[in-house]
Amino acid sequence: MARIDLDHIRHAYGPNPKAPSDFALKQVNHSFKDGGAYALLGPSGCGKTTLLNIISGLLHPSHGRLLFDGHDVTDLSTQERNIAQVFQFPVVYDTMTVYDNLAFPLRNRGVPEAEVDGRVRETLAMLGLSERAGSRARRLTADDKQKISLGRGLVRSDVNAILFDEPLTVIDPHLKWVLRSQLKQLHRRFGYTMIYVTHDQTEALTFAETVVVMYDGEIVQIGTPDELFERPSHTFVGYFIGSPGMNVMPVELEGARARLGSQIIELPFPPANASGRIELGIRPEYVRIGRSGLPVRVTKVEDVGRHKIVRASLEGREIAAILGEDETLPADARVSFDPVGINLYQDSWRIETGV
Numbered sequence: 001m002a003r004i005d006l007d008h009i010r011h012a013y014g015p016n017p018k019a020p021s022d023f024a025l026k027q028v029n030h031s032f033k034d035g036g037a038y039a040l041l042g043p044s045g046c047g048k049t050t051l052l053n054i055i056s057g058l059l060h061p062s063h064g065r066l067l068f069d070g071h072d073v074t075d076l077s078t079q080e081r082n083i084a085q086v087f088q089f090p091v092v093y094d095t096m097t098v099y100d101n102l103a104f105p106l107r108n109r110g111v112p113e114a115e116v117d118g119r120v121r122e123t124l125a126m127l128g129l130s131e132r133a134g135s136r137a138r139r140l141t142a143d144d145k146q147k148i149s150l151g152r153g154l155v156r157s158d159v160n161a162i163l164f165d166e167p168l169t170v171i172d173p174h175l176k177w178v179l180r181s182q183l184k185q186l187h188r189r190f191g192y193t194m195i196y197v198t199h200d201q202t203e204a205l206t207f208a209e210t211v212v213v214m215y216d217g218e219i220v221q222i223g224t225p226d227e228l229f230e231r232p233s234h235t236f237v238g239y240f241i242g243s244p245g246m247n248v249m250p251v252e253l254e255g256a257r258a259r260l261g262s263q264i265i266e267l268p269f270p271p272a273n274a275s276g277r278i279e280l281g282i283r284p285e286y287v288r289i290g291r292s293g294l295p296v297r298v299t300k301v302e303d304v305g306r307h308k309i310v311r312a313s314l315e316g317r318e319i320a321a322i323l324g325e326d327e328t329l330p331a332d333a334r335v336s337f338d339p340v341g342i343n344l345y346q347d348s349w350r351i352e353t354g355v
Protein backbone atom coordinates (compact mmCIF):
# COMPACT_ATOMS: atom_id res chain seq x y z
CA MET A 1 0.00 0.00 0.00
CA ALA A 2 1.16 3.52 -0.57
CA ARG A 3 0.50 7.15 0.08
CA ILE A 4 -0.55 8.85 -3.15
CA ASP A 5 0.23 12.52 -3.72
CA LEU A 6 -1.30 14.54 -6.53
CA ASP A 7 0.93 17.54 -7.15
CA HIS A 8 -0.61 20.31 -9.29
CA ILE A 9 -2.36 17.85 -11.60
CA ARG A 10 -4.12 19.39 -14.61
CA HIS A 11 -5.54 17.66 -17.62
CA ALA A 12 -6.96 18.70 -20.97
CA TYR A 13 -8.14 16.14 -23.54
CA GLY A 14 -7.91 18.52 -26.50
CA PRO A 15 -4.78 20.18 -27.97
CA ASN A 16 -3.80 23.79 -27.07
CA PRO A 17 -6.00 24.29 -24.03
CA LYS A 18 -6.33 27.93 -23.00
CA ALA A 19 -9.58 28.73 -21.22
CA PRO A 20 -10.26 27.03 -17.83
CA SER A 21 -13.18 25.22 -19.47
CA ASP A 22 -10.71 23.42 -21.78
CA PHE A 23 -9.42 21.48 -18.76
CA ALA A 24 -11.21 18.38 -17.47
CA LEU A 25 -9.04 18.78 -14.36
CA LYS A 26 -8.18 22.38 -13.51
CA GLN A 27 -5.79 22.04 -10.61
CA VAL A 28 -5.74 19.11 -8.25
CA ASN A 29 -3.54 18.87 -5.17
CA HIS A 30 -4.25 16.17 -2.68
CA SER A 31 -2.62 13.53 -0.56
CA PHE A 32 -4.34 10.16 -0.15
CA LYS A 33 -2.92 8.62 3.04
CA ASP A 34 -1.50 5.12 3.06
CA GLY A 35 -4.32 2.77 4.03
CA GLY A 36 -7.05 5.41 3.80
CA ALA A 37 -10.57 4.69 2.52
CA TYR A 38 -11.71 7.58 0.33
CA ALA A 39 -14.79 8.30 -1.68
CA LEU A 40 -14.44 10.64 -4.65
CA LEU A 41 -17.88 12.19 -5.03
CA GLY A 42 -19.21 14.56 -7.66
CA PRO A 43 -21.72 14.96 -10.47
CA SER A 44 -21.30 13.33 -13.85
CA GLY A 45 -18.64 15.08 -15.94
CA CYS A 46 -16.75 16.70 -13.03
CA GLY A 47 -13.54 14.76 -13.74
CA LYS A 48 -13.67 11.72 -11.44
CA THR A 49 -12.80 9.09 -14.04
CA THR A 50 -10.12 11.36 -15.49
CA LEU A 51 -8.49 11.64 -12.07
CA LEU A 52 -8.71 7.89 -11.42
CA ASN A 53 -7.17 7.07 -14.80
CA ILE A 54 -4.33 9.48 -14.08
CA ILE A 55 -3.65 7.71 -10.77
CA SER A 56 -3.67 4.26 -12.38
CA GLY A 57 -1.59 5.38 -15.37
CA LEU A 58 -4.17 4.83 -18.11
CA LEU A 59 -3.88 8.56 -18.75
CA HIS A 60 -0.83 10.83 -18.61
CA PRO A 61 -1.68 14.24 -17.07
CA SER A 62 -1.04 17.38 -19.17
CA HIS A 63 0.67 19.00 -16.17
CA GLY A 64 1.76 18.04 -12.68
CA ARG A 65 3.25 15.07 -10.90
CA LEU A 66 2.01 11.94 -9.21
CA LEU A 67 3.97 10.47 -6.28
CA PHE A 68 3.66 7.08 -4.57
CA ASP A 69 5.33 7.17 -1.14
CA GLY A 70 7.31 10.18 -2.31
CA HIS A 71 8.56 8.56 -5.55
CA ASP A 72 7.62 10.21 -8.82
CA VAL A 73 5.58 7.70 -10.86
CA THR A 74 4.18 10.14 -13.44
CA ASP A 75 6.02 8.41 -16.28
CA LEU A 76 5.57 4.82 -15.09
CA SER A 77 3.21 2.40 -16.82
CA THR A 78 0.07 1.02 -15.20
CA GLN A 79 1.82 -2.30 -14.66
CA GLU A 80 4.79 -0.66 -12.94
CA ARG A 81 2.51 1.34 -10.66
CA ASN A 82 0.97 -1.86 -9.34
CA ILE A 83 -2.58 -0.58 -8.94
CA ALA A 84 -5.81 -2.55 -9.17
CA GLN A 85 -8.69 -0.79 -10.89
CA VAL A 86 -12.34 -1.80 -11.08
CA PHE A 87 -14.29 -0.11 -13.86
CA GLN A 88 -17.88 1.01 -14.11
CA PHE A 89 -18.75 -1.73 -16.59
CA PRO A 90 -17.58 -5.33 -16.22
CA VAL A 91 -14.20 -6.25 -17.67
CA VAL A 92 -14.37 -10.02 -17.92
CA TYR A 93 -12.77 -12.64 -20.19
CA ASP A 94 -15.91 -14.32 -21.52
CA THR A 95 -14.21 -17.53 -22.64
CA MET A 96 -12.43 -18.16 -19.33
CA THR A 97 -14.02 -19.71 -16.27
CA VAL A 98 -14.94 -17.54 -13.32
CA TYR A 99 -11.99 -19.05 -11.42
CA ASP A 100 -9.50 -18.28 -14.18
CA ASN A 101 -10.79 -14.73 -14.53
CA LEU A 102 -9.78 -14.10 -10.93
CA ALA A 103 -6.57 -16.11 -11.12
CA PHE A 104 -5.41 -14.21 -14.22
CA PRO A 105 -4.12 -11.02 -12.54
CA LEU A 106 -2.17 -13.15 -10.01
CA ARG A 107 -0.66 -15.60 -12.51
CA ASN A 108 0.23 -12.63 -14.65
CA ARG A 109 2.47 -11.39 -11.85
CA GLY A 110 4.01 -14.80 -11.23
CA VAL A 111 2.28 -15.54 -7.93
CA PRO A 112 2.85 -19.23 -6.93
CA GLU A 113 -0.13 -21.46 -7.83
CA ALA A 114 -0.83 -22.50 -4.21
CA GLU A 115 -1.20 -18.88 -3.20
CA VAL A 116 -3.29 -18.15 -6.30
CA ASP A 117 -5.70 -20.88 -5.29
CA GLY A 118 -6.06 -19.58 -1.73
CA ARG A 119 -6.66 -16.00 -2.80
CA VAL A 120 -9.08 -16.90 -5.60
CA ARG A 121 -11.19 -19.19 -3.41
CA GLU A 122 -11.35 -16.65 -0.63
CA THR A 123 -12.40 -13.86 -3.01
CA LEU A 124 -15.01 -16.06 -4.71
CA ALA A 125 -16.49 -16.94 -1.30
CA MET A 126 -16.66 -13.30 -0.33
CA LEU A 127 -18.57 -12.44 -3.50
CA GLY A 128 -20.88 -15.44 -3.21
CA LEU A 129 -19.47 -16.92 -6.43
CA SER A 130 -17.90 -20.16 -5.12
CA GLU A 131 -20.47 -22.35 -6.82
CA ARG A 132 -19.85 -20.65 -10.13
CA ALA A 133 -16.08 -21.14 -10.08
CA GLY A 134 -16.11 -23.56 -13.00
CA SER A 135 -18.68 -21.73 -15.19
CA ARG A 136 -17.66 -19.85 -18.29
CA ALA A 137 -18.00 -16.16 -17.61
CA ARG A 138 -20.14 -15.52 -20.68
CA ARG A 139 -22.95 -17.64 -19.22
CA LEU A 140 -23.38 -15.37 -16.21
CA THR A 141 -25.80 -12.53 -15.48
CA ALA A 142 -24.72 -8.88 -15.63
CA ASP A 143 -24.62 -8.76 -11.81
CA ASP A 144 -22.33 -11.77 -11.60
CA LYS A 145 -20.08 -10.38 -14.32
CA GLN A 146 -19.70 -7.17 -12.37
CA LYS A 147 -18.86 -9.22 -9.28
CA ILE A 148 -16.11 -11.00 -11.22
CA SER A 149 -14.82 -7.63 -12.31
CA LEU A 150 -14.79 -6.54 -8.68
CA GLY A 151 -13.10 -9.80 -7.71
CA ARG A 152 -10.29 -9.21 -10.20
CA GLY A 153 -9.57 -5.96 -8.41
CA LEU A 154 -9.78 -7.44 -4.94
CA VAL A 155 -7.90 -10.69 -5.49
CA ARG A 156 -4.45 -9.13 -5.31
CA SER A 157 -3.04 -8.38 -1.89
CA ASP A 158 0.22 -6.71 -2.93
CA VAL A 159 -1.15 -3.63 -4.73
CA ASN A 160 -0.33 -0.01 -3.92
CA ALA A 161 -3.99 0.93 -4.07
CA ILE A 162 -7.37 -0.27 -5.32
CA LEU A 163 -9.39 2.17 -7.41
CA PHE A 164 -13.11 1.68 -7.95
CA ASP A 165 -14.91 3.64 -10.64
CA GLU A 166 -18.64 3.49 -9.82
CA PRO A 167 -18.35 -0.32 -9.64
CA LEU A 168 -21.87 -0.94 -8.38
CA THR A 169 -23.80 1.12 -10.95
CA VAL A 170 -25.22 -1.90 -12.78
CA ILE A 171 -25.76 -4.01 -9.66
CA ASP A 172 -29.20 -4.39 -8.11
CA PRO A 173 -29.85 -2.22 -5.02
CA HIS A 174 -29.92 -4.95 -2.37
CA LEU A 175 -26.70 -6.54 -3.55
CA LYS A 176 -25.11 -3.10 -3.73
CA TRP A 177 -25.57 -2.72 -0.02
CA VAL A 178 -24.05 -6.14 0.72
CA LEU A 179 -21.03 -5.59 -1.52
CA ARG A 180 -20.38 -2.15 -0.10
CA SER A 181 -20.23 -3.48 3.42
CA GLN A 182 -17.88 -6.26 2.25
CA LEU A 183 -15.57 -3.66 0.75
CA LYS A 184 -15.51 -1.89 4.09
CA GLN A 185 -14.64 -5.12 5.89
CA LEU A 186 -11.86 -5.81 3.41
CA HIS A 187 -10.47 -2.39 4.04
CA ARG A 188 -10.44 -2.97 7.79
CA ARG A 189 -8.82 -6.34 7.40
CA PHE A 190 -6.10 -5.59 4.84
CA GLY A 191 -5.68 -1.83 5.19
CA TYR A 192 -5.70 -1.19 1.44
CA THR A 193 -5.54 2.38 0.20
CA MET A 194 -8.95 2.56 -1.48
CA ILE A 195 -10.38 5.28 -3.68
CA TYR A 196 -14.02 4.76 -4.51
CA VAL A 197 -15.58 6.96 -7.19
CA THR A 198 -19.29 7.62 -7.14
CA HIS A 199 -21.88 10.25 -7.98
CA ASP A 200 -24.16 8.86 -5.27
CA GLN A 201 -23.91 10.63 -1.91
CA THR A 202 -25.33 7.69 0.08
CA GLU A 203 -22.72 5.40 -1.39
CA ALA A 204 -19.93 7.86 -0.64
CA LEU A 205 -21.03 8.62 2.89
CA THR A 206 -21.47 4.98 3.87
CA PHE A 207 -18.23 3.75 2.32
CA ALA A 208 -15.64 6.30 3.27
CA GLU A 209 -13.94 7.82 6.27
CA THR A 210 -12.99 10.76 4.11
CA VAL A 211 -15.03 12.10 1.23
CA VAL A 212 -13.36 14.15 -1.49
CA VAL A 213 -15.96 16.26 -3.29
CA MET A 214 -15.23 17.31 -6.87
CA TYR A 215 -16.99 19.94 -8.91
CA ASP A 216 -16.13 21.17 -12.38
CA GLY A 217 -12.58 19.78 -12.51
CA GLU A 218 -11.59 20.76 -8.99
CA ILE A 219 -11.63 19.37 -5.46
CA VAL A 220 -13.97 21.66 -3.52
CA GLN A 221 -13.96 19.94 -0.12
CA ILE A 222 -12.29 17.09 1.70
CA GLY A 223 -13.96 16.02 4.90
CA THR A 224 -15.81 13.52 7.00
CA PRO A 225 -19.48 12.99 6.15
CA ASP A 226 -20.30 15.09 9.20
CA GLU A 227 -18.12 18.01 8.09
CA LEU A 228 -19.68 17.98 4.63
CA PHE A 229 -23.09 18.15 6.18
CA GLU A 230 -22.44 20.77 8.86
CA ARG A 231 -19.82 22.98 7.21
CA PRO A 232 -20.01 22.79 3.43
CA SER A 233 -16.97 24.72 2.19
CA HIS A 234 -18.66 25.63 -1.11
CA THR A 235 -22.33 26.24 -1.87
CA PHE A 236 -22.15 23.39 -4.39
CA VAL A 237 -21.36 20.92 -1.56
CA GLY A 238 -24.36 22.30 0.32
CA TYR A 239 -26.70 21.66 -2.63
CA PHE A 240 -25.19 18.33 -3.67
CA ILE A 241 -25.09 16.65 -0.26
CA GLY A 242 -28.31 16.37 1.70
CA SER A 243 -31.87 15.92 0.59
CA PRO A 244 -33.16 18.46 -0.04
CA GLY A 245 -29.91 20.41 -0.28
CA MET A 246 -28.89 23.51 1.66
CA ASN A 247 -30.94 26.72 1.29
CA VAL A 248 -28.74 29.54 -0.03
CA MET A 249 -30.02 33.11 0.22
CA PRO A 250 -28.35 36.35 -0.86
CA VAL A 251 -28.15 38.73 2.10
CA GLU A 252 -26.64 42.11 2.90
CA LEU A 253 -24.22 42.06 5.83
CA GLU A 254 -24.93 44.84 8.37
CA GLY A 255 -22.53 44.29 11.28
CA ALA A 256 -23.78 41.32 13.27
CA ARG A 257 -26.94 41.08 11.22
CA ALA A 258 -27.88 39.96 7.76
CA ARG A 259 -30.60 41.71 5.80
CA LEU A 260 -32.78 39.58 3.56
CA GLY A 261 -35.14 41.96 1.71
CA SER A 262 -37.08 43.68 4.48
CA GLN A 263 -36.21 41.01 7.08
CA ILE A 264 -33.31 40.85 9.51
CA ILE A 265 -31.47 37.70 10.56
CA GLU A 266 -29.23 37.84 13.64
CA LEU A 267 -25.89 36.14 13.03
CA PRO A 268 -24.31 34.08 15.80
CA PHE A 269 -20.77 34.67 14.51
CA PRO A 270 -20.51 37.85 12.44
CA PRO A 271 -17.60 37.47 10.03
CA ALA A 272 -14.77 39.94 10.57
CA ASN A 273 -13.36 39.41 7.10
CA ALA A 274 -16.40 40.01 4.90
CA SER A 275 -18.78 42.82 4.06
CA GLY A 276 -21.57 43.77 1.71
CA ARG A 277 -23.40 41.17 -0.29
CA ILE A 278 -22.84 37.61 0.88
CA GLU A 279 -24.85 34.39 0.93
CA LEU A 280 -26.38 32.72 3.93
CA GLY A 281 -26.55 28.92 3.77
CA ILE A 282 -28.77 26.87 6.03
CA ARG A 283 -29.85 23.27 5.69
CA PRO A 284 -33.60 22.49 5.87
CA GLU A 285 -32.88 20.48 9.05
CA TYR A 286 -31.95 23.75 10.79
CA VAL A 287 -34.92 25.79 9.59
CA ARG A 288 -37.61 25.79 12.29
CA ILE A 289 -41.10 26.26 10.99
CA GLY A 290 -43.75 27.24 13.52
CA ARG A 291 -45.22 30.32 15.18
CA SER A 292 -42.12 32.45 15.67
CA GLY A 293 -39.64 34.14 13.37
CA LEU A 294 -39.96 35.55 9.86
CA PRO A 295 -43.33 35.38 8.09
CA VAL A 296 -43.50 32.95 5.15
CA ARG A 297 -46.09 31.63 2.75
CA VAL A 298 -46.15 27.81 2.59
CA THR A 299 -46.29 26.66 -1.03
CA LYS A 300 -45.90 22.89 -0.80
CA VAL A 301 -45.77 20.08 1.75
CA GLU A 302 -44.29 16.72 0.77
CA ASP A 303 -44.73 13.72 3.03
CA VAL A 304 -41.59 11.60 2.79
CA GLY A 305 -42.37 9.06 5.49
CA ARG A 306 -40.81 9.92 8.84
CA HIS A 307 -40.99 13.66 8.25
CA LYS A 308 -42.36 16.27 5.87
CA ILE A 309 -40.50 18.64 3.59
CA VAL A 310 -42.13 22.05 3.67
CA ARG A 311 -41.42 24.56 0.90
CA ALA A 312 -42.25 28.15 1.62
CA SER A 313 -41.74 31.55 0.11
CA LEU A 314 -39.60 33.91 2.17
CA GLU A 315 -39.19 37.40 0.72
CA GLY A 316 -40.03 35.96 -2.69
CA ARG A 317 -37.50 33.08 -2.52
CA GLU A 318 -38.19 29.43 -1.94
CA ILE A 319 -36.90 27.98 1.29
CA ALA A 320 -37.11 24.33 2.40
CA ALA A 321 -37.71 23.22 5.98
CA ILE A 322 -38.14 19.84 7.65
CA LEU A 323 -41.24 19.29 9.75
CA GLY A 324 -40.93 16.45 12.27
CA GLU A 325 -43.41 13.58 12.58
CA ASP A 326 -45.18 15.06 15.58
CA GLU A 327 -44.98 18.74 14.64
CA THR A 328 -47.88 20.61 13.11
CA LEU A 329 -47.86 23.43 10.64
CA PRO A 330 -49.71 26.53 11.94
CA ALA A 331 -51.94 28.50 9.58
CA ASP A 332 -49.72 31.60 9.61
CA ALA A 333 -46.36 29.82 9.57
CA ARG A 334 -43.10 31.57 10.37
CA VAL A 335 -39.51 30.39 10.10
CA SER A 336 -36.54 30.82 12.38
CA PHE A 337 -32.98 29.64 11.90
CA ASP A 338 -31.12 27.46 14.35
CA PRO A 339 -27.86 29.45 14.77
CA VAL A 340 -25.62 26.33 14.73
CA GLY A 341 -26.82 25.59 11.19
CA ILE A 342 -25.84 28.94 9.69
CA ASN A 343 -22.91 29.12 7.24
CA LEU A 344 -21.91 32.24 5.30
CA TYR A 345 -20.49 32.35 1.78
CA GLN A 346 -18.78 34.89 -0.43
CA ASP A 347 -18.42 34.10 -4.14
CA SER A 348 -19.65 30.57 -3.33
CA TRP A 349 -16.83 29.82 -0.84
CA ARG A 350 -17.44 29.56 2.89
CA ILE A 351 -16.34 32.49 5.03
CA GLU A 352 -14.39 31.35 8.09
CA THR A 353 -16.16 32.54 11.21
CA GLY A 354 -14.22 30.49 13.74
CA VAL A 355 -16.80 27.72 14.11
Ligand code: ADP
Pocket residue numbers: 013014024042043044045046047048049050051
Ligand atom coordinates in the same frame (compact mmCIF):
# COMPACT_ATOMS: atom_id res chain seq x y z
P1 ADP B 1 -16.83 11.89 -14.49
O1 ADP B 1 -16.11 10.58 -14.38
O2 ADP B 1 -16.80 12.69 -13.23
O3 ADP B 1 -18.21 11.74 -15.01
P2 ADP B 1 -14.94 12.40 -16.64
O4 ADP B 1 -13.59 12.37 -16.01
O5 ADP B 1 -15.36 11.21 -17.41
O6 ADP B 1 -16.03 12.80 -15.55
O7 ADP B 1 -15.01 13.65 -17.63
C1 ADP B 1 -14.59 14.96 -17.28
C2 ADP B 1 -14.71 15.85 -18.51
O8 ADP B 1 -13.78 15.42 -19.51
C3 ADP B 1 -16.08 15.86 -19.15
O9 ADP B 1 -16.34 17.16 -19.60
C4 ADP B 1 -15.92 14.89 -20.31
O10 ADP B 1 -16.79 15.22 -21.36
C5 ADP B 1 -14.47 15.10 -20.71
N1 ADP B 1 -13.88 13.86 -21.26
C6 ADP B 1 -13.79 12.67 -20.63
N2 ADP B 1 -13.16 11.74 -21.39
C7 ADP B 1 -12.84 12.37 -22.55
C8 ADP B 1 -12.17 11.97 -23.75
N3 ADP B 1 -11.69 10.72 -23.90
N4 ADP B 1 -12.02 12.90 -24.72
C9 ADP B 1 -12.47 14.16 -24.55
N5 ADP B 1 -13.12 14.61 -23.46
C10 ADP B 1 -13.29 13.73 -22.46
Ligand code: MG
Pocket residue numbers: 048049050
Ligand atom coordinates in the same frame (compact mmCIF):
# COMPACT_ATOMS: atom_id res chain seq x y z
MG1 MG C 1 -16.85 8.64 -14.70
